[in-house]
Amino acid sequence: MSNLPARLSELIGKPVHDIDTPALVIDMDALKRNLVRMADFAKKHHVRWRPHAKLHKSTVLAKMQIKAGAAGVCVQKTAEAEVMVAGGIYNVYISNQVIAPAKLARVAALTQAVASHRGGQIAIAVDSPEGVSRLAKAMTEARTSARSSVATVIDVFVEIDVGQGRCGAQPGEAAVKLALEIRKHPALRFAGLQAYQGKAQHLRSAIERRMAAASATKAVELTCQLLKAHGIAPGLVTGAGTGSFALEAASGVYGELQAGSFMFMDVDYAQNERDPAQPQFEHALFVKTQVISTHASHAVCDAGHKSHAIDSGMPKVHAFEKKSGLDYFNGGDEHGILRPVDGSDRLPALGQLLWLIPGHCDPTVNLHDVMIGVSGGLRNGTVDRIIQVDARGAMT
Known part of the structure; x- marks a missing residue:
């Protein structure tokens, strides 16, 4: 990992909260x-x-x-x-x-x-x-x-x-x-x-x-x-x-x-009705993002379409409980718009960290130089590896 920026190499062993945003993170x-x-x-x-x-x-x-x-x-x-x-x-x-x-x-x-x-x-x-x-x-x-x-x-x-x-x-x-x-x-x-x-x-x-x-x-x-x-x-x-x-x-x-x-x-595959003969798989790839602006009707995060692919739809806000209470909407290249779901008035606070589940994993990965591997969960885990996207842009 000697060719990685120092700020990334220095993340190893640090709490998940220290990961800068937006970032592509794997729940190892x-x-x-x-x-x-x-x-x-x-x-x-x-x-x-x-x-x-x-x-x-x-x-x-x-x-x-x-x-x-x-x-x-x-x-x-x-x-x-x-x-x-x-x-x-x-x-x-x-x-x-x-x-x-x-x-x-x-x-x-x-x-x-x-x-x-x-x-x-x-x-x-x-x-x-x-x-x-x-x-x-x-x-x-x-x-x-x-x-x-x-x-x-x-x-x-x-x-x-x-x-x-x-x-x-x-x-x-x-x-x-x-x-x-x-x-x-x-x-x-x-x-x-x-x-x-x-x-x-x-x-x-x-x-x-x-x-x-x-x-x-x-x-x-x-x-x-x-x-x-x-x-x-x-x-x-x-x-x-x-x-x-x-x-x-x-x-x-x-x-x-x-x-x-x-x-x-990703979100797209998770929308399929599960075949009982098939194992149950978990979401393991996330875009970590932070709320950078708040308003009466919505909040704005720093993960736009340069952070995740949208060919299979918008990402989903990950919920540690049963429901996140938030929907993600198109905010352009660098921003995501977060609105409360129907029946809720809950909005995240300025500076709050959130996790997005990409709509389509493959092209999302191709937008990033590295994936940050975390062990111990997204809430209280630590960074244990930096994984380079070796074949990013390998199109020929």
Whole structure:
């Protein structure tokens, strides 16, 4: 942590009240409980767990996840993969399409870089014949120019569209053709199917999520059957997120869960009707803020939209009791407007410290250089670590 500002390093061991505002704070006790619950779930259901590091963008937290039982991490960007590998995370799956030759050359270089590490492996998703061809070219060129006698191979997952309507080949024959194409190239190894249903994660009712997951499972089963008919082992089926992972685990076809947001639990996910089969997770990520102005009808805090993302709605004021009595409203870049909820006239005092639960964790983290880890709770805890957001801005 030698490259951290002195004021941050000096916080370690200090009371939580000494954290300046606005700041992104992790309740480390809640985070660890969330990790244990997910690890226990995966073990009980005999599935692998590979969380998305795009959530936290931190090699420290990635290592905590792996220590808890994760098989490795997922990322969405080549630059995120590079940060993870540089930080000592050697099992990384880029669960996204990479098409640009310059980026593919970086992917191939990463594959070479992790080859000497025990269990080191880079994996990537494809959804088009051109994507396979470009990846094969980059890998072949890297193998040709490498000084190592070991011929590196990259694991390749065929992404199928199981309802997200974003990337992905059509389930069935189109996916089989891609698997056959992958098998033509010595530097590529067909590893299985990427089958992530992103829209299902945010369907509020449990029954809606069950229906979406059932539809995705049918698409996976069809594709697996056709792969077998062509003499190809379907390999690993990977997917699932915090909103639906219990359903994928119960499907009998998914072998790996990519859920990641459960570790922090934002407002959006907390609004879902909980599936009884899924563990109960706690909020662990907060924006600490302070009231800087008071008025008859409202108060103003110093955490505006530069402190938290609003794509999934406004943050929620954390309540140590059952209800906070406050709602957060748009105040612009640097300010938040706090108003009493209906039926209440309670407003915070000037200088009062408050805790906000972000609407969406991932882009909120990307707004900050560091996360401040607190042990012992938000009321009376102490700062025990400063966690750098290593992959902040890693967009390429």
